[in-house]
Amino acid sequence: MVRLITHNMLACHVKNCTKDNFPLSFSEVELVIRPTEENLDFLKRFLPKLDWSALVHTARSLGDESLPEEMPEISSWTEEQLKALHHVLMEIHVEEGNMICKGCGHVYPISNGIPNMLLAEHEVGR
Amino acid sequence: MSRPEEISPPEIFYGDVEATKYTANTRVKSIQAQMTRRALELLALPEDETAFVLDIGCGSGLSGELLDEEGHVWVGVDIAPSMLEVALEREVEGDLFLHDIGQGFGFRPGTFDGAISISVIQWLLNADSSSHSPPQRLNRFFTTLHSSLKNPSRAIFQFYPSSDDQVQMIVNSAQRAGFGGGLVIDYPNSKKARKMYLCLMVGQQEIPKGLDNNGIEIDNENKLGLEKRREEIRNERKRRKDTSSNNKKGKRNNKNVEDVKEWVMKKKELYRTRGKEGVPRDSKYTARKRKTYF
Numbered sequence: 228m229v230r231l232i233t234h235n236m237l238a239c240h241v242k243n244c245t246k247d248n249f250p251l252s253f254s255e256v257e258l259v260i261r262p263t264e265e266n267l268d269f270l271k272r273f274l275p276k277l278d279w280s281a282l283v284h285t286a287r288s289l290g291d292e293s294l295p296e297e298m299p300e301i302s303s304w305t306e307e308q309l310k311a312l313h314h315v316l317m318e319i320h321v322e323e324g325n326m327i328c329k330g331c332g333h334v335y336p337i338s339n340g341i342p343n344m345l346l347a348e349h350e351v352g353r
Numbered sequence: 354m355s356r357p358e359e360i361s362p363p364e365i366f367y368g369d370v371e372a373t374k375y376t377a378n379t380r381v382k383s384i385q386a387q388m389t390r391r392a393l394e395l396l397a398l399p400e401d402e403t404a405f406v407l408d409i410g411c412g413s414g415l416s417g418e419l420l421d422e423e424g425h426v427w428v429g430v431d432i433a434p435s436m437l438e439v440a441l442e443r444e445v446e447g448d449l450f451l452h453d454i455g456q457g458f459g460f461r462p463g464t465f466d467g468a469i470s471i472s473v474i475q476w477l478l479n480a481d482s483s484s485h486s487p488p489q490r491l492n493r494f495f496t497t498l499h500s501s502l503k504n505p506s507r508a509i510f511q512f513y514p515s516s517d518d519q520v521q522m523i524v525n526s527a528q529r530a531g532f533g534g535g536l537v538i539d540y541p542n543s544k545k546a547r548k549m550y551l552c553l554m555v556g557q558q559e560i561p562k563g564l565d566n567n568g569i570e571i572d573n574e575n576k577l578g579l580e581k582r583r584e585e586i587r588n589e590r591k592r593r594k595d596t597s598s599n600n601k602k603g604k605r606n607n608k609n610v611e612d613v614k615e616w617v618m619k620k621k622e623l624y625r626t627r628g629k630e631g632v633p634r635d636s637k638y639t640a641r642k643r644k645t646y647f
Contacts, residue, residue: 228441232405233428233448240459240497249461263446269403269426276463276503317426341437344430344452344459348484351456352493 228340229326231289232273232316235282239328240344242352247330250281253288256324256337263317267309270316274301286315356515362481367412367433376413376439385471388548389416392469392509393423395537395552404466407501409454409510410473412436414445420469421446428465430454455490460501468498468508474551475512478519491523495530504556508532511550520549527553614640 239248279298286294293311326335326342333350335342357366367375375381398404404425411417411429413436420427429445430452431437437449452458455477477494478487502508514520524535532553540546617640624632633639 228448230448232426236461236464238459238461240457248459266403266424266426272402273405278461339438339441341434341441341449341451344450345432346453346456348482353489 229321229337229342230317231282231285231319234285234321234326235277235316237326239330239333240352241328241331241333241346241350244328244331244333248328250278250285251326251328251335253285253321254325254327256289257322258289259320259322260318261320265310265313267306267313270309270312271301271304273316274298274304282315286319289319289321291315291319356513358476358479362479363476364433367436369435369438372413372433372435372439375436376415376443382415385415386419388471388511389419389469391539391548392416392471392511392550393419395509395550396467396469396507398425398467405464407460407465407468407498408447409468409470409498410476411440411447411449414440414443414447414449416469416471417445417447418443430458454494455485457493457497458501459497462500463503464501465506466503467506468502470508470510470512472511472513474510474523475514475519478514478522488522488526491526492530495527495532499530499532499555502555506555507534508553508555509550510553511548514549523551527551531555616640 234250237249237251239251241248277298283294283296286292291314294315295308299308320340321337322340324337326337327333328335333346335344337343360366396406398406406420406425406427408417408420408427408429411431412433414429417427417429417440427447428450429440429447430450431440432451432453434451437451440449454473474491474494477491479485480487498508512523514523520536527534532555534552534554537550537552539548539550618635621632621635621639
């Protein structure tokens, strides 16, 4: 149940991994689409927090092309665009696969929709 | 009262059997729901707005269910896989992570509008393996949590400490991580109903207002003052240069007694303001020479 809204907030937390630790890239994914109720107000408020280029890049790697390359002005969002965003952020769930950090190469396996974020002892920061 | 954290590590204690037992128990359910409601009340999120909330130690999603009811979008983390499995079966809405909170979070700064945690952080005080150091894990947990919360926001932790020392340790660690806030104790005089909530706050300040037209005059005055001050500094430099060149001519020993005393007093004052220990007190003997006995 990794949704892109959470994925967009997630960076690698391995010790001393500070470069290229965001976004984690997906591999060997299995997707499930679960329609949910739209909450466009929430999305509108959430927009400033998003890292747009990371989001678009990830969405394209998962085969969704509905988002524009450049983030539209916050005031000029149309309902249609918001709905597309809702679909990408809230309805695409990654059920199986891996999340890989581009900086340190740590693999976070996702099984049954739950990513395993546990680190080995030597990877824990201070 | 039984203390599961003293029996075994959380990921082992909450195995398959315990996880289903825990979730099926109506008493546990009702207490959890009660505490979650209270925690949400303390969290004081803006009403009628969907927020992005972190549930620390979400377990089987008993607290998450209430977050769903309130319409919040949430992310849950827990270390016990069996508990998360139960949560999956119960089809909660939030995103679940298998995560050891003592290892710190990897969320980007300012991600969450708030965080709640029900009966969890006492587990952090146990060292379950030789490499675990509770103060270090607490520290890592609070610092990474602090950065992943937005400003202003709150984090509410309900927990069961086994001693006052534990409370002190947790509160200190949170404060060192930059959190404000403190303890809220419900029903402090009842043994059964007494519940402890750690109410931590990030920021909680209003933005200072920008200057309007009236402010400009003050600004100008400040500027003039600054100019004057600069002039003084220039003069001061000049004066120092003069005196130092004078000193070079004369011998060093010619220092005035008054000057010496002044210098000593100045140094003592400086040490006192710096908080240095063992600065001698002032008396009429200060900076006097000792008698020559021979």
